[in-house]
Amino acid sequence: MTIRISRRGATAAMAIVSALAFSAPFAASRSPALAGEEVNIYSAREPELIKPVLDAFTAETGITANVVFLNKGLAERIAAEGRNSPADVILTVDIGRLDEVHSAGVTQPVSDPQIDADIPAQYREPGGNWFALTTRARVVYASRERVAQDAITYEELADPKWKGRICTRSGQHVYSIGLFASMLAHHGAEATETWLAGVRDNLVRKPDGNDRGQAKGIYSGECDIALGNTYYVGQMMTNDKEPEQKEWAAAIKVLFPNTADRGTHVNVSGMAMAANAPHRDNALTLMRFLASDEAQRIYAEQVYEYPVKPGVPPSELVASWGTLHADTLPLADIARNRKAASELVDKVGFDSGPAS
Amino acid sequence: MTASIRMLLGRRPGLALAAAAAIALAGLPIAAILVIAARGSADGTLTHLAQTVLPGATATTALLMLGVGAGTAATGVSAAWLVSAYRFPGRRLLEVALVLPLAMPLYITAFAYIELLDFTGPLQRLIRHVGGYTSVRQYWSPDIKTLPGAVFIMSSALYPYVYLTARIVFQMQSAAAMNVARTLGRGAFGAFWHVALPLARPAIVAGVTLAMMECLNDIGAVELLGVKTLTFAVFDTWLNRGSLSGAAQIATVMLAVVVGLVVAERLARRRRRFDVSARTIEPPRPMRLRGWHAGSAILACAAPVVAGFALPAMLLVDYASRRLGMLASPALQSALVNSLSIATATAIAAILAALLIAYAGRLSASPATALLGRIAVLGYAVPGTVLGIGVLIPLAAFDNWFDGQMRSMFGIATGLLLTGSGAAIVYGCTVRFLAVSFGTIEAGLGKISEHMDMAARTLGRTMGQTLADVHMPLMRKCIATAGLLVFVDTLKELSATILLRPFNFETLATLVYSTTARGAYEDAALPALAIVAAGIVPVVLLIASADSADLVRATPETVEGDALRA
Numbered sequence: 001m002t003i004r005i006s007r008r009g010a011t012a013a014m015a016i017v018s019a020l021a022f023s024a025p026f027a028a029s030r031s032p033a034l035a036g037e038e039v040n041i042y043s044a045r046e047p048e049l050i051k052p053v054l055d056a057f058t059a060e061t062g063i064t065a066n067v068v069f070l071n072k073g074l075a076e077r078i079a080a081e082g083r084n085s086p087a088d089v090i091l092t093v094d095i096g097r098l099d100e101v102h103s104a105g106v107t108q109p110v111s112d113p114q115i116d117a118d119i120p121a122q123y124r125e126p127g128g129n130w131f132a133l134t135t136r137a138r139v140v141y142a143s144r145e146r147v148a149q150d151a152i153t154y155e156e157l158a159d160p161k162w163k164g165r166i167c168t169r170s171g172q173h174v175y176s177i178g179l180f181a182s183m184l185a186h187h188g189a190e191a192t193e194t195w196l197a198g199v200r201d202n203l204v205r206k207p208d209g210n211d212r213g214q215a216k217g218i219y220s221g222e223c224d225i226a227l228g229n230t231y232y233v234g235q236m237m238t239n240d241k242e243p244e245q246k247e248w249a250a251a252i253k254v255l256f257p258n259t260a261d262r263g264t265h266v267n268v269s270g271m272a273m274a275a276n277a278p279h280r281d282n283a284l285t286l287m288r289f290l291a292s293d294e295a296q297r298i299y300a301e302q303v304y305e306y307p308v309k310p311g312v313p314p315s316e317l318v319a320s321w322g323t324l325h326a327d328t329l330p331l332a333d334i335a336r337n338r339k340a341a342s343e344l345v346d347k348v349g350f351d352s353g354p355a356s
Numbered sequence: 357m358t359a360s361i362r363m364l365l366g367r368r369p370g371l372a373l374a375a376a377a378a379i380a381l382a383g384l385p386i387a388a389i390l391v392i393a394a395r396g397s398a399d400g401t402l403t404h405l406a407q408t409v410l411p412g413a414t415a416t417t418a419l420l421m422l423g424v425g426a427g428t429a430a431t432g433v434s435a436a437w438l439v440s441a442y443r444f445p446g447r448r449l450l451e452v453a454l455v456l457p458l459a460m461p462l463y464i465t466a467f468a469y470i471e472l473l474d475f476t477g478p479l480q481r482l483i484r485h486v487g488g489y490t491s492v493r494q495y496w497s498p499d500i501k502t503l504p505g506a507v508f509i510m511s512s513a514l515y516p517y518v519y520l521t522a523r524i525v526f527q528m529q530s531a532a533a534m535n536v537a538r539t540l541g542r543g544a545f546g547a548f549w550h551v552a553l554p555l556a557r558p559a560i561v562a563g564v565t566l567a568m569m570e571c572l573n574d575i576g577a578v579e580l581l582g583v584k585t586l587t588f589a590v591f592d593t594w595l596n597r598g599s600l601s602g603a604a605q606i607a608t609v610m611l612a613v614v615v616g617l618v619v620a621e622r623l624a625r626r627r628r629r630f631d632v633s634a635r636t637i638e639p640p641r642p643m644r645l646r647g648w649h650a651g652s653a654i655l656a657c658a659a660p661v662v663a664g665f666a667l668p669a670m671l672l673v674d675y676a677s678r679r680l681g682m683l684a685s686p687a688l689q690s691a692l693v694n695s696l697s698i699a700t701a702t703a704i705a706a707i708l709a710a711l712l713i714a715y716a717g718r719l720s721a722s723p724a725t726a727l728l729g730r731i732a733v734l735g736y737a738v739p740g741t742v743l744g745i746g747v748l749i750p751l752a753a754f755d756n757w758f759d760g761q762m763r764s765m766f767g768i769a770t771g772l773l774l775t776g777s778g779a780a781i782v783y784g785c786t787v788r789f790l791a792v793s794f795g796t797i798e799a800g801l802g803k804i805s806e807h808m809d810m811a812a813r814t815l816g817r818t819m820g821q822t823l824a825d826v827h828m829p830l831m832r833k834c835i836a837t838a839g840l841l842v843f844v845d846t847l848k849e850l851s852a853t854i855l856l857r858p859f860n861f862e863t864l865a866t867l868v869y870s871t872t873a874r875g876a877y878e879d880a881a882l883p884a885l886a887i888v889a890a891g892i893v894p895v896v897l898l899i900a901s902a903d904s905a906d907l908v909r910a911t912p913e914t915v916e917g918d919a920l921r922a
Contacts, residue, residue: 040859047870066859069870072595072741073748073855080752084759084772086859100598170582172592208501208582220475221491241678242878244476342596346408351584 037063039282042078044071044092045269053298057289063282075104078274087274088283094174098130098270099335107272112284118291122330123268123308132268132331133290134305137324138179139264141226141233141252143218152225152255154183154265158198164354166202167214167223171350172342175211175229178267180344181337185329186262189340197348197355206353212236212245219251229267230254230324234304234317254321263327267334269305371820375716378709382732385746385787386611389738392745393608396601405606409589417585417610420506420578421568427511428567431660432518433560437548438657440526443642444650450657451523452899457664458516458841459891461848461865463576464884465513466506467877468668470580473500506583512664514570518563520837521796525559526552528803544643558802561621562795569737569791572610576850586610587739600745607742614737618730669888675881682882687862692886695863698778698853699846699890702785703793706842707835709786710793714801715823718809736791740851747784748856751775776858784852789845793838800834801827840898844891864890 043050047069054065070077074092078085078101090101101107102125109128116124123132140152157166169176183192204223209216214226215236236249256264271290277283289295296307301315306324313319349355438444439451457465471477480497489495499505529552537547553560575587586606594603645653682688713729720726735743755772762768774780804827812822828835850865857866867883 048876068857068859068861069866070854072591072851073745076600076745077748077752077855080748081772081775082752082756084756084776086772086776096596103598170579172588172596174596177596206582208580216475221493222475339597342592343404343408346404346592349408349412351582352412 037061037282039063039065039279039286040086040088041065041067041286042074042087042090042274043067043069044074044090044097045069049303050091052302053290053295056294056298057286060294061285061289063285065286075101075106078106079104083276085274085276086278088277088279089286090272090274091269092272093267093269094178095268095331095335096174096177096338098125098132098268098272099332099338101272102129106275108275108277110273110284110287112288114288115291118309120308120310122328123270130270130272131287131291132270132308133296134269134299134303134307135266135326136269136305137230137256137264137266137326138175138227139230140255140257141215141218141228142255143224144251144253146224147253150253150255151259153258153261154179155195155258157202157225157227158195160198160202162202162225164202164204165224166199167204167217167226168199168207169210169214169227170207171196171345175267176207176227177338177341177345178334179227179265180341181334182265182327182329184337184341184344185333189344192341193344193348196344196350200348200350201354201356203354207351212248215248215252219248225255226252230306230318230321231304233321234315237317256322256324258327259322259325262329263325265329266306266324266326268308268331371712371818371823372716375712378712379716379729379732381783382709382713382735382787382790383728384750385743385784386731386734386738388746388749389604389607389611389742392601392749393604394601396599396605402602402605405589405593405602409584409592410586413584413586413589416503416583417571417587419503420510420583420585421571423504423507424510424514424571425564425568427507428515428518429560429564431511431515432520432563433522433553433556435515435657435660436519436522436526437552438653440523441544441548441552441642442645442653444645444653446654447657450654450661452896453661453665454519454657455516455895455899456661456892457513458520458844459847459888459895460513460665460668461576461850461868461884461887462510462513462570462574463580463872464672464868464880465664465668466509466577466580467872468671469500469505469509471671471877472667473498501580501582503583506578506581508663509581510567510571510574510577512660514567515660515664517566517792517841518560520841521559521563521799522556524833524837525556525799525803529555559799562799565618566736566792566795569614569734572614572737573739573743575739575741590739590742594742603742607738611734611737614734615731619727669885672881672885672888675878676885679879679882688864688867688883688886691862691864691867691883692890694778694861695847695865695887696890698781698785698863699843701778701782702789702846703839703843705782705786706789706793707797707839709790710797710838711823711828711835713790714794714798715819715827717798718801718806719819733790733794735787736789740788740849741855743788744784744852744855747780747787747852748775751780751783775856778858778861780856781853784856785842785846785849788849788852789842792841792845796834796838796841797831800831804830836898840894843894847887847891 041050041054047067050067054067057063058065074090074097078087078090081087085106087106090107092098092101107129110131111128115131116128119131119133123135124130140157142149142152156162171177171180180192180196183195187195204217211228211232212235214223214228215232217223218226233249233252233254236245239245258264271287273280273283273287291309293309293312296309296312299305300307300312300318304315304318306314306318314324345351435454439447439454473479475492480492483489483495483497487495500509533551533555534547537551538544542550571585572587574585575591578585578587590603590606590610593606594600710733713732717726717729738746752772752775755770755775758773759770762770774783808826808830809822812826813819817825847863848865850869853863854866854869857863862870864883864887868880868887871877871879871883
């Protein structure tokens with residue numbers, strides 16, 4: 001009998017605890033779609049990086065921006081949510097991801113004279129299914145001490161003179177895939193495979209870490225040159241919380257590859273309107289704002305990316321590394337070659353490190 | 357099969373139906389992944405993979421699993437045995453501390469080791485200082501970004517799974533069996549090796565299985581360590597080649613291998629029983645250690661705590677101390693509340709589901725029921741994001757269907773009822789960590805003699821009453837352990853939470869992730885410490901408050917003594 005009573009007591013206690021535990025997440029999730037002036041953003045960009053721009057947007061328009069950050073499965077989620085999806089605007093990085101949301105059918109075309117005037121044609125999908133907002137160059141970080149030359153080409157990275165001197169992150173990372181896809185578009189499969197195998201054999205170690213880690217590799221003397229995105233250099237140089245990173249950045253110089261010929265490979269971050277956007281007008285207001293001078297300047301000054309809008313200059317810090325002469329290869333060509341590039345990385349065993 | 361269904365349905369179908377519902381709900385996301393895999397076209401994805409990465413990735417994964425399996429088993433079992441069978445100074449403290457690595461997210465441990473052993477870390481600083489070097493090329497230092505490094509890190513972080521399950525069983529074991537062994541001339545080690553260890557096998561296997569499944573589902577730590585497991589192939593195929601079905605196919609093959617391993621282990625111990633059914637259970641009497649024996653025991657128990665907890669925690673504290681201002685941020689506080697709510701709800705759901713499924717397996721003699729239940733709890737062997745997709749697709753489909761029905765019948769739009777709320781996260785995490793609660797609860801259930809069931813049934817209890825009145829009180833400690841493990845795992849869970857959470861809903865883990873995603877690991881230190889702190893409280897409470905004698909006192913005499921047939 002005593003067992004029975006205690007069991008009831010336990011059940012009651014459990015019910016109370018569960019009710020409390022379940023109610024919190026439900027309460028927190030009161031659908032933002034029901035409230036007033038709001039816009040819902042599905043973002044593959046890190047919240048910290050877009051916060052300054054969104055704060056400025058809210059200050060100017062009074063529209064609250066709700067953000068959910070997810071960098072894997074974004075297209076799958078919107079597709080699964082279907083017509084009930086709360087997503088208004090999609091923010092993402094990499095041409096591959098923009099192309100993916102478009103081909104997954106979770107975007108809708110936007111035709112707006114103001115946005116079209118702000119963003120050059122080469123940086124938007126012809127149907128208006130996505131727009132690039134910033135560009136970032138995939139550059140070479142070179143040791144100030146141990147590398148004398150001030151110009152370089154991507155092709156040259158396969159030159160045996162760099163043997164045991166190159167560091168990079170995984171060949172399967174989107175940034176690497178974008179670069180390799182551009183090489184495929186320029187040189188074809190056979191030449192790119194030879195090139196990639198050459199770069200692999202010049203590596204110090206198997207690819208690992210992130211772009212900052214490669215700069216650290218140069219600082220430590222492990223390697224002499226590395227591949228990395230431009231904005232990380234700006235972020236390291238201004239990192240007051242971990243001042244040590246300023247030293248890493250000080251150990252490197254930024255070389256813009258292929259400046260003398262076809263130009264440096266650039267990738268983009270961008271935006272798209274979700275197919276079933278419940279706040280279409282607010283979404284359009286946000287997209288116009290993101291393409292405007294004000295937002296473009298914030299991107300340039302605080303995130304160290306290159307604005308796509310002509311006439312908005314990069315930050316002084318970024319400009320101090322030299323002038324970016326960007327490869328004019330259409331972004332669509334890069335997107336098309338991504339799958340082949342990813343397979344090539346596997347084929348040459350790029351991520352296993354030097355074979356010889 | 358029909359006999360078992362009849363037996364299950366019997367006169368009281370409630371329990372059977374509940375168990376069937378639990379299996380169906382747990383299996384749904386896995387079924388969704390299988391459907392995605394089956395939908396794949398023959399676009400050569402698998403052929404390409406088979407020719408390039410799969411052989412190497414399979415070997416790496418197998419070696420990692422073997423290494424981590426051996427590492428966690430050796431560490432977890434020896435620590436559990438030392439704190440259970442011996443008394444030495446500091447034993448109580450170490451007994452609790454040995455669980456602490458559980459509170460540390462695996463990718464944080466990996467990150468901490470990389471930092472500590474890196475060029476700018478303390479070890480290399482010291483080497484440079486002593487040797488007067490300036491460049492990393494002038495000296496040797498250990499490289500943690502290797503397969504052996506990954507085995508070390510993952511073993512240090514995951515051994516508590518084995519320690520916890522093994523410790524309970526060692527403390528539940530009757531001293532009588534050990535005494536018999538000693539009387540028959542075995543030494544202390546012989547009695548451990550030939551009696552205690554074999555009797556604890558199901559519990560140890562349950563713990564080791566969890567650690568090994570973690571090798572399959574982890575992407576965070578292996579990515580940092582550059583160890584190319586099969587999970588890499590899953591993500592590359594999905595994200596870089598746009599083939600979700602190809603990714604699901606690889607995940608399915610991984611799942612099949614896990615099912616094969618689990619079934620093989622079950623077959624190997626078929627017809628053996630591990631229950632305790634002595635007429636009275638004499639609590640094990642720990643032996644006092646002195647001198648260098650006590651010293652080595654302290655060392656053996658302290659080393660895993662230092663490796664799996666103290667070192668990474670030190671680094672976090674160092675980073676966090678420069679960012680204490682974040683403590684006041686409302687974002688951190690609401691994330692803490694969200695994390696605790698989700699983890700509590702998930703722990704309760706995972707306990708209930710595991711009890712039902714394990715109990716159905718106990719009642720039904722049919723291997724088919726057992727296998728179904730077993731497959732249903734395999735969510736842990738799937739990479740979290742892929743499992744998240746498996747949760748998302750059926751749930752969102754239900755939401756849209758329900759919304760359509762409500763609109764057409766009542767003109768009410770319900771929108772995304774489940775996927776738009778925290779419910780989807782709780783469901784996803786429950787499915788993901790069901791293996792954790794199931795393994796612990798099943799091992800505990802196996803310790804209770806079936807004669808107890810028979811007695812209860814003879815005395816007029818239904819199966820449901822038997823579970824509630826007899827088994828659950830006997831398994832209090834098991835259930836608490838299972839709940840705790842799921843609670844802590846859910847606190848750390850990331851991949852599924854990221855995919856399934858609604859707007860403006862951050863947990864501690866997603867806060868950590870959103871900063872690490874931009875490469876600023878330092879900024880993640882404070883929320884990471886908050887995860888650790890939130891996980892430590894229940895861990896310490898559980899171990900410190902549960903007197904091992906509890907269980908023994910709670911064990912009533914069985915109807916009939918039964919010789920141990922191990």
